[in-house]
Amino acid sequence: MRNQSKDIVIFPLGQVEQTIITAAAAFLESLGGFYFTCRIASRRPIPIGTLNTRRRQYDCKRILKHFIKCCPGDCFRFIGITDVDIYVPVLRYVYGLAQLGGTCAIVSTHRLRPEFYSAPADKWLFYQRIYKTVLHELGHTAGLVHCLDSKCVMFSSTRIKDTDKKEPRFCDTCRELFFWHINKD
Ligand SMILES: [Zn+2]
Numbered sequence: 001m002r003n004q005s006k007d008i009v010i011f012p013l014g015q016v017e018q019t020i021i022t023a024a025a026a027f028l029e030s031l032g033g034f035y036f037t038c039r040i041a042s043r044r045p046i047p048i049g050t051l052n053t054r055r056r057q058y059d060c061k062r063i064l065k066h067f068i069k070c071c072p073g074d075c076f077r078f079i080g081i082t083d084v085d086i087y088v089p090v091l092r093y094v095y096g097l098a099q100l101g102g103t104c105a106i107v108s109t110h111r112l113r114p115e116f117y118s119a120p121a122d123k124w125l126f127y128q129r130i131y132k133t134v135l136h137e138l139g140h141t142a143g144l145v146h147c148l149d150s151k152c153v154m155f156s157s158t159r160i161k162d163t164d165k166k167e168p169r170f171c172d173t174c175r176e177l178f179f180w181h182i183n184k185d
């Protein structure tokens with residue numbers, strides 16, 4: 001029986017399009033609808049004080065810390081999707097960041113748009129990249145670390161071609177681990 005408390009809550013963070021949020025929620029539910037449900041929460045502003053004006057990027061660690069503190073008590077996972085460019089201090093950029101074995105994750109669509117790489121707009125490709133990034137970060141919240149299988153969604157994406165090479169699903173090992181963690185949480 002479905003446990004009603006296992007709600008993955010996805011929310012728009014800043015100006016991101018609502019259709020992206022709806023599509024990401026539908027994608028996740030299609031993968032794990034027996035184990036969890038997806039709920040869309042209201043739009044939230046990007047926390048103040050997280051913009052690094054010198055880098056013209058947002059400090060994702062700070063954003064994540066903010067949402068870990070104000071995560072609704074009744075939700076199982078809390079995922080914010082934004083379109084601003086995010087980074088962590090040691091890296092030039094990140095596509096997303098998650099609390100390993102925790103509740104919260106942040107995903108950015110900024111570097112997922114083909115246009116960012118001067119390629120023609122491609123909605124299918126853009127959405128595939130979003131699905132992969134959201135699932136990857138959700139995997140981290142379940143305690144999964146990077147996988148060595150370049151086709152597995154838990155493979156580390158350093159560049160966009162890493163994301164394009166992998167599939168929007170877990171390899172057998174990661175899948176088993178993921179659902180084992182999800183079940184026990
Ligand atoms: Zn990762």
Ligand SMILES: [Zn+2]
Binds near residue numbers: 147148155170172174
């Ligand atoms: Zn894997």
